[in-house]
Amino acid sequence: MEPQTSQTITVTVNGETYEREVEARRLLIHFIRDDLDLTGSHVGCDTGNCGACSVIYNGQLVKSCMLLAVQADGARIETVEGLAPEDGKLHALQQSFSDHHALQCGYCTPGMLMSAKALLDANPSASEEEIRKGLQGNICRCTGYWNIIDAVKAVAR
Amino acid sequence: MTETLSPAQPLVVEEGEEQRGFAGTNVPRKEDKRLVQGQGVYFDDVKRHGMGYAHFVRSPYAHANITSIDVSKAEALEGVYGTLIGEEVAALTDPFFQLATPPGAHIKDYALAVGKVRHVGEPVAIVVAATRELARDAADLVEVDYEPLGAVTDARRALDPETPVLHEEAGSNLSWEGVYEWGDVEGAFAEADHVVKISELHFDRFNSTPLECDGAVVEYNRGTGQWTIHTNNQFPGFAAIMMGPAMRTGLDKLRFVTQDIGGGFGNKITSHPQLVACCLLARKLHRPINWTEWRTEFHLTMSHGNERWFLDTEVAVKADGTLLGFRTKALDDAGAFLRYEPLGGVIWAQVTPGCYRWRNVRLDFTQVVTNKAPCSPNRGYSRMQHLWFTERMIDIVAHELGLDPVEVRKKNYVKAEEMPYTTPNGCVYDSGDYARMLDVALELIGYEGLAERRADAESRGKLFGFGIGSTLDSGTNNFGQSRLINPELQFSGNNEVATVKLDIFGEIVVTLGTTPQGQSHETTAAIVVADILGVTPDDVNVRAGHDTYWNSHAGFSGTYASQFAVTGLGAVKGAAEKLAGEIKKLGSVILGCPESELELADGFVRMKANAEAALPLMACGAIINANNAGLPEDLDVTLNARYVYRPPFELPDVERKYGNLTLTYAAQVHAALVEVDPETGVYEIVQYAAIDDCGKRIHPQIVEGQVMGATAHALGAATHETFTYDAEGNLLTPNFYDYHVPHAMDMPPLKTGYIESPSPFTALGTKGMGEGGGAGIHAVCAALQDALAPRGRPVVYDSCNPYHRVWELLQDPEASRRRVEVISK
Ligand code: FES
Numbered sequence: 009m010e011p012q013t014s015q016t017i018t019v020t021v022n023g024e025t026y027e028r029e030v031e032a033r034r035l036l037i038h039f040i041r042d043d044l045d046l047t048g049s050h051v052g053c054d055t056g057n058c059g060a061c062s063v064i065y066n067g068q069l070v071k072s073c074m075l076l077a078v079q080a081d082g083a084r085i086e087t088v089e090g091l092a093p094e095d096g097k098l099h100a101l102q103q104s105f106s107d108h109h110a111l112q113c114g115y116c117t118p119g120m121l122m123s124a125k126a127l128l129d130a131n132p133s134a135s136e137e138e139i140r141k142g143l144q145g146n147i148c149r150c151t152g153y154w155n156i157i158d159a160v161k162a163v164a165r
Numbered sequence: 166m167t168e169t170l171s172p173a174q175p176l177v178v179e180e181g182e183e184q185r186g187f188a189g190t191n192v193p194r195k196e197d198k199r200l201v202q203g204q205g206v207y208f209d210d211v212k213r214h215g216m217g218y219a220h221f222v223r224s225p226y227a228h229a230n231i232t233s234i235d236v237s238k239a240e241a242l243e244g245v246y247g248t249l250i251g252e253e254v255a256a257l258t259d260p261f262f263q264l265a266t267p268p269g270a271h272i273k274d275y276a277l278a279v280g281k282v283r284h285v286g287e288p289v290a291i292v293v294a295a296t297r298e299l300a301r302d303a304a305d306l307v308e309v310d311y312e313p314l315g316a317v318t319d320a321r322r323a324l325d326p327e328t329p330v331l332h333e334e335a336g337s338n339l340s341w342e343g344v345y346e347w348g349d350v351e352g353a354f355a356e357a358d359h360v361v362k363i364s365e366l367h368f369d370r371f372n373s374t375p376l377e378c379d380g381a382v383v384e385y386n387r388g389t390g391q392w393t394i395h396t397n398n399q400f401p402g403f404a405a406i407m408m409g410p411a412m413r414t415g416l417d418k419l420r421f422v423t424q425d426i427g428g429g430f431g432n433k434i435t436s437h438p439q440l441v442a443c444c445l446l447a448r449k450l451h452r453p454i455n456w457t458e459w460r461t462e463f464h465l466t467m468s469h470g471n472e473r474w475f476l477d478t479e480v481a482v483k484a485d486g487t488l489l490g491f492r493t494k495a496l497d498d499a500g501a502f503l504r505y506e507p508l509g510g511v512i513w514a515q516v517t518p519g520c521y522r523w524r525n526v527r528l529d530f531t532q533v534v535t536n537k538a539p540c541s542p543n544r545g546y547s548r549m550q551h552l553w554f555t556e557r558m559i560d561i562v563a564h565e566l567g568l569d570p571v572e573v574r575k576k577n578y579v580k581a582e583e584m585p586y587t588t589p590n591g592c593v594y595d596s597g598d599y600a601r602m603l604d605v606a607l608e609l610i611g612y613e614g615l616a617e618r619r620a621d622a623e624s625r626g627k628l629f630g631f632g633i634g635s636t637l638d639s640g641t642n643n644f645g646q647s648r649l650i651n652p653e654l655q656f657s658g659n660n661e662v663a664t665v666k667l668d669i670f671g672e673i674v675v676t677l678g679t680t681p682q683g684q685s686h687e688t689t690a691a692i693v694v695a696d697i698l699g700v701t702p703d704d705v706n707v708r709a710g711h712d713t714y715w716n717s718h719a720g721f722s723g724t725y726a727s728q729f730a731v732t733g734l735g736a737v738k739g740a741a742e743k744l745a746g747e748i749k750k751l752g753s754v755i756l757g758c759p760e761s762e763l764e765l766a767d768g769f770v771r772m773k774a775n776a777e778a779a780l781p782l783m784a785c786g787a788i789i790n791a792n793n794a795g796l797p798e799d800l801d802v803t804l805n806a807r808y809v810y811r812p813p814f815e816l817p818d819v820e821r822k823y824g825n826l827t828l829t830y831a832a833q834v835h836a837a838l839v840e841v842d843p844e845t846g847v848y849e850i851v852q853y854a855a856i857d858d859c860g861k862r863i864h865p866q867i868v869e870g871q872v873m874g875a876t877a878h879a880l881g882a883a884t885h886e887t888f889t890y891d892a893e894g895n896l897l898t899p900n901f902y903d904y905h906v907p908h909a910m911d912m913p914p915l916k917t918g919y920i921e922s923p924s925p926f927t928a929l930g931t932k933g934m935g936e937g938g939g940a941g942i943h944a945v946c947a948a949l950q951d952a953l954a955p956r957g958r959p960v961v962y963d964s965c966n967p968y969h970r971v972w973e974l975l976q977d978p979e980a981s982r983r984r985v986e987v988i989s990k
């Protein structure tokens with residue numbers, strides 16, 4: 009039998025359900041970015057180190073470059089595009105990032121926000137130490153993290 | 166955890182005029198709203214119908230002849246659109262123009278390797294396919310036969326007769342050399358009481374690794390012969406100058422478009438070879454091409470920072486610690502090609518004496534090529550290497566002669582009252598007060614209580630160290646300095662462009678020629694325009710990014726080399742003032758009074774004496790654009806103002822290598838405290854202070870953000886970040902798994918502070934400031950040297966000091982001490 013090179017999957021992203029045929033070895037991040045055109049999540053590495061692709065997957069923070077799209081069949085995914093509660097309003101973390109100048113180029117920001125959200129969902133009053141630990145999987149090359157930590161701290165309180 | 170010094174009395178050295186408007190306030194950043202919602206548009210977010218994905222086939226060898234390339238299997242794969250190899254590139258393009266004089270001028274550099282590869286990762290062929298995955302698989306089917314050659318990875322061996330030569334046309338691995346000498350160097354050494362000799366110092370290879378790698382989406386319009394290049398290249402002006410002649414096309418055929426860029430730090434200046442390859446493919450395959458570089462590809466090939474050795478250094482010092490001069494031989498490792506080099510061979514001279522008053526300097530600069538990735542600008546480009554060297558000299562001299570590093574600095578710093586200060590090579594430091602900055606740094610780091618901290622650390626078995634890094638961030642290049650490298654080059658001065666227009670419904674629209682990568686140009690430009698037109702930054706719409714079609718660019722347009730606050734905002738100010746003048750002209754016709762009696766405020770042009778006699782800006786826009794019957798014939802008003810900012814520069818004197826090379830000199834003084842575990846060499850930065858002076862700050866929070874970012878880069882480079890090669894030329898740190906950038910856990914407690922010494926030479930008193938001079942590298946080296954002193958006084962000789970190197974210094978301090986010798990009269 010020929011190996012199967014593509015598969016149809018059903019994925020719910022930010023509350024919307026999509027059915028798509030995908031190449032079997034397509035990474036979840038490329039499915040999100042290229043197939044669903046949700047380009048907020050980014051790619052910053054090829055070794056799972058940078059966290060630019062971080063999304064919340066069935067309630068858990070994952071690096072979406074470390075999963076295949078076919079593994080996400082049936083999954084519920086949240087990306088940065090779904091973070092704001094409604095059009096024209098920002099999530100508290102988004103506002104706090106802006107207030108604290110916690111972003112410059114903004115390339116790490118979507119992943120950083122999803123990490124911070126997962127962190128605060130699990131631990132709403134996270135301490136500075138816990139925030140630093142929680143963001144350890146996300147690289148930012150612009151800010152030096154100080155303002156990011158302050159931004160998350162401000163929401164944690 | 167971060168603390169900003171906000172003194173009750175602002176630390177303003179010179180009082181400017183009475184503050185009015187938004188300049189100097191932290192208005193919300195305009196860029197944030199889209200970026201925090203994932204609505205930015207980076208190049209890879211651009212999609213086109215029928216787009217093909219490009220994947221590069223790269224050399225596994227550091228140095229080899231290519232004997233054959235066979236793409237037939239790849240092309241036969243279903244879904245593959247086509248390929249490109251070096252032979253086609255050599256037929257369709259000319260080699261890139263070289264900035265160097267011979268021998269470097271003879272180097273032939275193409276978009277893909279032609280006949281030979283010269284570093285691991287060098288692009289050899291490209292495959293384009295319907296998906297990223299397919300392109301990658303198909304690239305594996307390209308068969309390339311190589312005949313491996315010996316590699317050179319140590320610059321110190323590059324010119325040995327038995328060393329293999331990279332570019333036969335150049336004759337040897339020498340790419341450029343030049344001698345710089347100013348003052349009376351022999352006299353300085355004759356006058357010296359001590360001569361401190363340092364045989365070898367090494368500034369390591371790294372780069373600031375922006376989180377987004379390089380790339381482009383390139384479209385070709387067959388009807389007009391024009392390419393549209395959606396790219397994150399950060400200096401389209403330079404890319405165009407490189408690409409046009411190579412592609413045998415006029416610059417009007419190259420349209421660069423950018424919205425958001427995921428960090429640049431200079432590393433995205435030299436992507437022109439890849440862009441040319443994409444242009445050829447878009448034309449050949451009749452379809453848009455997406456090239457998205459992978460992280461490993463970025464590390465293997467893109468824009469490493471210049472690795473530099475300082476050999477046979479001698480420092481002339483008086484008994485009282487007065488520094489008279491120095492001489493050294495700088496050996497620069499440019500990697501395999503000269504993509505922006507050998508400009509590094511002169512850029513360092515912007516900061517020849519560092520922050521110090523020594524007048525007698527000789528530096529023999531030699532640049533060689535090696536089988537490593539090509540070097541190109543990296544935050545602090547070429548000055549950082551030299552400033553690190555300068556700070557190392559200061560601290561080594563202080564340690565060897567038993568002098569206090571704080572006192573040596575204070576004694577030898579250029580003094581505030583000497584500003585503007587002309588350096589031995591004719592550069593003019595515009596303003597500043599380094600001693601004052603050092604005082605602020607000492608205050609923030611807790612200098613008074615240092616003895617207690619030291620005792621406390623020692624009681625816990627740690628070695629304790631304190632170090633200072635004082636640097637300059639020279640900004641707004643005079644491109645005439647390129648003539649010190651090659652007198653034939655026809656570049657000089659600098660420029661940047663902005664347009665500001667008032668549209669039908671009163672929209673104020675600003676376009677820039679720059680390509681920001683996080684530097685918040687939309688926000689700061691809006692502040693400047695708002696203050697001139699009497700509106701709020703919210704009323705000002707600054708277009709995001711760069712587009713050649715906007716016609717708001719010139720030859721040096723881009724975002725690089727610490728200049729936006731001078732060139733970009735200078736252009737914005739010029740255009741906004743031009744527009745303000747036109748609005749008043751129109752106002753005087755409509756309101757029937759002389760222009761001199763009018764002002765712009767609250768969204769109106771109105772009479773100063775009678776705020777009721779007012780015309781809303783919206784009405785001005787409507788009249789000129791859509792309701793202009795009956796206006797006087799000679800009313801020359803378009804409400805669409807374009808301004809080209811041009812800094813005041815002269816051509817430098819090529820013979821003496823003398824002249825003003827940059828317009829502004831922002832300064833940084835950093836201080837670090839470290840604790841070292843004497844058993845393992847593991848150390849921690851336990852407190853850090855960063856003081857910045859970039860003149861007038863348009864938006865203090867953005868300035869502080871740049872200070873923090875530059876600090877983080879410097880700390881990464883000081884502690885772990887290195888592009889290390891093995892003897893065969895394999896890069897050992899080709900991704901973020903092996904190349905250790907700082908994480909949130911690594912950041913030390915930080916205090917920031919500032920003083921403001923407005924530049925007398927710029928339109929707004931601002932200075933460029935994004936690069937930051939690498940002060941953290943210098944401070945950490947100094948702190949480590951201080952900490953290790955009780956263990957045999959080792960000499961910190963490398964810019965990068967991972968734990969294993971510190972451990973080596975602890976194990977065998979003598980090995981490092983052999984690098985230093987003091988000769989006293
Ligand atoms: S892209 Fe997923 S961790 Fe870097």
Ligand code: FES
Nearest residue numbers: 112116148149150
């Ligand atoms: S803001 Fe640029 S990488 Fe974080």
